[in-house]
Amino acid sequence: MEKKLKIAFDAKRLFWNREGLGSYARTLVSDMQRLHPEHEYILCTPQINKAEFTLPFLDASKYRIISSDGISDSYWRSRGVLKSLESEDVDVYFGLSNELPFGIAQSSVPSVVTIHDVLYKRFPQQFSLIDRWIYQRKFSHAISAADCIIATSQSTAKDIEHYFRPKKRMEVAYQSVSPLYRNNSENSSGQHYLVVGTINERKNLKLLIRAYALLPEKHRRPVVVVGSGKKYRKEVDEEIKQNRLGAYFTFLSGVSDVELKDLYSQSIALVFPSYYEGFGRPVVEALSSGIPVITLPNSSLPEVVGKYGIIIEYDRPELLVEALILMNDEGERKKKMIGVEEHLEQFDAEEHIKLIMNVLQEISN
Secondary structure, three states: OOOOOEEEEEOHHHHHOOOOHHHHHHHHHHHHHHHOOOOEEEEEOOOOOOOOOOHHHHOOOOEEEEOOOOOOHHHHHHHHHHHHHHHHOOOEEEEOOOOOOOOHHHOOOOEEEEEOOOHHHHOHHHOOHHHHHHHHHHHHHHHHHOOEEEEOOHHHHHHHHHHHOOOOEEEEOOOOOOHHHOOOOOOOOOOEEEEEOOOOHHHOHHHHHHHHHHOOHHHOOOEEEEOOOOHHHHHHHHHHHHOOOOOOEEEEOOOOHHHHHHHHHOEEEEEEOOOOOOOOHHHHHHHHOOOOEEEOOOOOHHHHHOOOEEEOOOOOHHHHHHHHHHHOOHHHHHHHOOOHHHHHHHHOHHHHHHHHHHHHHHHHO
16 A cells, blocks of 8 residues: 655746647646555755746646745755754655756755756756866766656666666656646647747757748748747847848737637647757647657657657758648648547656656655
């Protein structure tokens, strides 16, 4: 018989990151509580952010929150939280975003950590020397200290093996997506192409702009880009201007989950030409919303996309042109999505939580 667990989470990203790691944390924790309300859920965060997307986690009947109580936020999260975990006598601590408190391996608290990617290893040029040093210290400690490592894809698991040679147990647990996107595989109305993600060099938005410059005007459709960026965004804007494509590109940021769901459902396809992804959550959101994906053949993307889209070679805008023209055909889009429900089963919330709960039960004994 499974015992009732007192589970504590590193919830900083849950409260403070609207997208990415924050979305992963909120989906995972809410699914765990929904499917296994018998356990106690403790959210550890230096500070509480009271926002629209965090309101469900302020429900005291479902979650208890522990915060830094005046201690330096960074110190509390990296070390000070251990005192609270031990005094609370938690059964397991779950690091949801690539790190664990220093000293946890010497404490009485078993731990699990999710490693989402090793981007700073694969693309070191995108990080300053000091940032790479900080990430190396945090990742190395978490991977060596955890009783179990959760990798978000087979690709990420291979990267962890390659760079860290972990001696601890490792499991691959594909992410599930927010309930908003589940069971919506018949919604596509084909009004625009959609791009979702931070606007930076790795996401490779310039490839789409170069393809649009080659794309015959009769095949051009509006492009909606959801995300924000700084230096690379300026480069993107300049390239759009030089190619006189401003009429086709719309940029949105601060988009709510409901608004993003609608953008997916109105799309022709998700264009996701990223050079590297530890998982690629927008891909699953798109497929769950009934739209195919155009992407590249690297990192986790082929395993997450499956056959439900078009995978083109690196930096070949002429191939992206062909893919865009093909996706303009509604019949071709529908053919691409045949059988997607079976593919999406591997990202099912219940299967994801079942694996996670089995891990937590085993290491807490």
